[in-house]
Amino acid sequence: MSEKPWSEVNFLRPKKGYMGGEVLITLVILIGWGGATFGFQLLQKFLETTPAGENIFTRFTFFNLPFNVWFTGQFLPLWFVLLCIVFNLYIDRLTERHSRVRYPYEHE
Amino acid sequence: MNMSDLHIKFVPLVITVVVLTSFLLVGLLYKVRESSEYGLGGRSTGRIGSGAAIASNWMSAASFLGMAGFFYLNGYLGLACVIGWTGGYVLLLTLLAGQIRRFGKYTAPDFVGERYDSPMARLISALISIAISVIYCAAQFKGIGILFGWLFGLPYDAAVTLGAVAVISYVVFAGSQGVMKNQKLQYTILIISFVVPLMLLAKKLGYFWILPQFGYGAALAQVSPEFRASFTLPFAGSSLFQWSALCFTLMVGTAGLPHVLSRFYIVPNIRDARWSVVWGLYFIALIYWSAPAYAVFARLLEARSGVAPDPATARGMADMIVLTAATQGGLPLWLVGVLAAGGLSAAFATVSGLLMTGAASCSHDIYAGLLHPAASEYRKMRVAKGCTLLLALVVYLIAVNPPGLIVEITAVAFALAGNTIFPAFLLGIWWGRANRQGIITGMLLGVLVTFAAPLLGGRIPWVATLFPLTSSAFCGAPLVILVTIAVSLMTPAPPERIRRFLATEVHGHLD
Numbered sequence: 001m002s003e004k005p006w007s008e009v010n011f012l013r014p015k016k017g018y019m020g021g022e023v024l025i026t027l028v029i030l031i032g033w034g035g036a037t038f039g040f041q042l043l044q045k046f047l048e049t050t051p052a053g054e055n056i057f058t059r060f061t062f063f064n065l066p067f068n069v070w071f072t073g074q075f076l077p078l079w080f081v082l083l084c085i086v087f088n089l090y091i092d093r094l095t096e097r098h099s100r101v102r103y104p105y106e107h108e
Numbered sequence: 109m110n111m112s113d114l115h116i117k118f119v120p121l122v123i124t125v126v127v128l129t130s131f132l133l134v135g136l137l138y139k140v141r142e143s144s145e146y147g148l149g150g151r152s153t154g155r156i157g158s159g160a161a162i163a164s165n166w167m168s169a170a171s172f173l174g175m176a177g178f179f180y181l182n183g184y185l186g187l188a189c190v191i192g193w194t195g196g197y198v199l200l201l202t203l204l205a206g207q208i209r210r211f212g213k214y215t216a217p218d219f220v221g222e223r224y225d226s227p228m229a230r231l232i233s234a235l236i237s238i239a240i241s242v243i244y245c246a247a248q249f250k251g252i253g254i255l256f257g258w259l260f261g262l263p264y265d266a267a268v269t270l271g272a273v274a275v276i277s278y279v280v281f282a283g284s285q286g287v288m289k290n291q292k293l294q295y296t297i298l299i300i301s302f303v304v305p306l307m308l309l310a311k312k313l314g315y316f317w318i319l320p321q322f323g324y325g326a327a328l329a330q331v332s333p334e335f336r337a338s339f340t341l342p343f344a345g346s347s348l349f350q351w352s353a354l355c356f357t358l359m360v361g362t363a364g365l366p367h368v369l370s371r372f373y374i375v376p377n378i379r380d381a382r383w384s385v386v387w388g389l390y391f392i393a394l395i396y397w398s399a400p401a402y403a404v405f406a407r408l409l410e411a412r413s414g415v416a417p418d419p420a421t422a423r424g425m426a427d428m429i430v431l432t433a434a435t436q437g438g439l440p441l442w443l444v445g446v447l448a449a450g451g452l453s454a455a456f457a458t459v460s461g462l463l464m465t466g467a468a469s470c471s472h473d474i475y476a477g478l479l480h481p482a483a484s485e486y487r488k489m490r491v492a493k494g495c496t497l498l499l500a501l502v503v504y505l506i507a508v509n510p511p512g513l514i515v516e517i518t519a520v521a522f523a524l525a526g527n528t529i530f531p532a533f534l535l536g537i538w539w540g541r542a543n544r545q546g547i548i549t550g551m552l553l554g555v556l557v558t559f560a561a562p563l564l565g566g567r568i569p570w571v572a573t574l575f576p577l578t579s580s581a582f583c584g585a586p587l588v589i590l591v592t593i594a595v596s597l598m599t600p601a602p603p604e605r606i607r608r609f610l611a612t613e614v615h616g617h618l619d
Contacts, residue, residue, distance in 0.1 A: 008607060008611065009539065009611050009614070010541070015619070017619055018617075019615045022206075026202040026203060029202050037195055038352055038356075042348070044342045048342075051343065052337065053341045058341055064329070066328075068340070068342055069184065069187070073190055073397075073400055076191050077194040077389075077396055081386060081393060084197070084201050088383055091206070099618060
């Protein structure tokens with residue numbers, strides 16, 4: 001084990017291979033996470049027509065709620081679940097691809 | 109609470125006692141069965157079961173009472189809690205879950221001590237973990253006080269004292285008997301006791317009751333347009349900064365809470381651990397989709413009765429709005445009792461988990477780790493028991509005069525976790541160069557930043573603006589991360605042994 005070559009761990013400069021894939025999917029998921037959460041609030045700020053934040057999303061209703069409330073309060077938690085599913089599917093495949101042993105998950 | 113409520117409610121009390129006692133009894137049976145089977149949480153648990161365990165470990169008085177209360181008071185800002193407390197799991201899953209599992213350390217102090225090769229860093233993170241537990245528990249005690257006040261018809265200070273005695277007896281009994289938590293059963297009780305009363309409430313008020321999570325929107329259309337606007341417009345009650353700061357703080361706090369991080373070791377295999385997070389998040393979301401509905405129904409009932417409370421009164425009653433909505437909506441008393449029993453079991457379970465973790469940290473990390481390395485197991489156990497009572501006393505003293513709403517108190521605990529433990533794990537896992545000088549400076553700065561608003565905000569106004577007490581991690585966590593990086597780069601790299609372990613085992617296990 002101590003003979004294994006190694007290089008310093010750095011999220012911004014990941015090693016090729018498993019860690020590279022892990023960092024890539026993490027970045028993709030985090031962009032989806034931050035973009036939907038904070039990007040949507042920022043968008044509402046840009047589009048506001050009154051100081052209280054009235055904007056195109058507050059004017060139409062969706063599932064009985066103003067769209068902005070539905071999107072933030074109901075869609076985003078679901079979106080997070082979906083992001084986690086995508087992340088797990090990708091890591092499952094990545095692990096399979098990089099495993100040279102017969103029972104891959106026990107060594108993940 | 110109005111005066112007519114000041115009488116003891118027998119049926120709800122009996123339901124509560126039955127629910128809490130059944131947890132203890134099932135826990136004792138479970139213990140007997142478990143000791144004959146192999147290990148903790150064997151494979152039969154499965155991903156859905158582990159997900160339910162994650163959710164029930166997570167559910168507390170903040171989810172059960174606090175969130176609806178905060179939403180009732182603040183409208184759209186309240187959604188920052190819904191998002192913060194679910195979105196945090198995305199951070200946890202993508203950045204930390206698999207890696208801390210491969211690192212193989214079970215608690216925050218163990219991880220920090222080992223990764224940064226420093227007893228001092230370990231001590232600081234242990235003290236921080238204990239502080240997080242105490243603050244989080246104080247919010248639970250407030251919830252327990254409110255529910256006991258309703259059940260026994262007592263004013264808050266008497267109720268919180270009675271509740272404190274009850275919960276400590278529960279913790280001591282469960283601890284001394286080695287009661288195992290059956291978290292699947294607990295989650296089932298929680299979700300039923302939260303959602304069934306909500307369904308009936310929606311039905312009584314005349315809305316779509318099969319999925320009241322979608323039905324409450326129609327209720328919102330029936331309050332006055334002025335109120336609806338102030339409740340749902342994004343920046344009516346808070347600025348973009350306030351919303352984002354609260355949301356982000358709760359997210360990084362979720363990914364830095366010691367008792368949440370240690371959950372990943374209980375599931376036997378790492379792939380199951382990852383998938384159980386998805387189920388856990390889904391189960392948490394089920395409750396969080398429902399909480400705002402209670403708040404909206406409470407507002408609707410106020411509008412129908414024609415008496416809207418002034419802001420101070422509303423703030424005073426916000427944390428019991430779930431019960432108020434259920435009672436005023438005309439639910440049968442026993443069903444309100446089910447709701448109260450669910451809230452109390454969430455609070456009791458959270459308190460027992462946090463107090464035991466805090467006490468173990470006192471005994472294992474501080475007493476045995478630093479003061480008396482040669483202490484016997486018996487001695488450590490006695491210290492842990494003493495610490496449980498000591499911590500409970502501190503919690504009680506905070507909770508007697510609660511400094512804020514349940515969500516606000518809880519948010520301070522999350523801010524502290526997000527400003528200290530989260531950066532320590534994030535950099536510890538993803539940057540081999542992070543060293544002990546860096547993280548010690550970073551964690552101390554994180555503590556300062558968390559309490560900067562009350563400490564310095566009076567003299568330096570921009571501090572209070574950038575680091576509000578409940579939302580300090582939005583600017584705080586990035587600042588701590590940058591300072592940790594800068595100090596690490598100015599001081600020698602950590603031992604090669606650790607950097608190699610990180611590169612070959614934590615990130616290179618399949619190379």
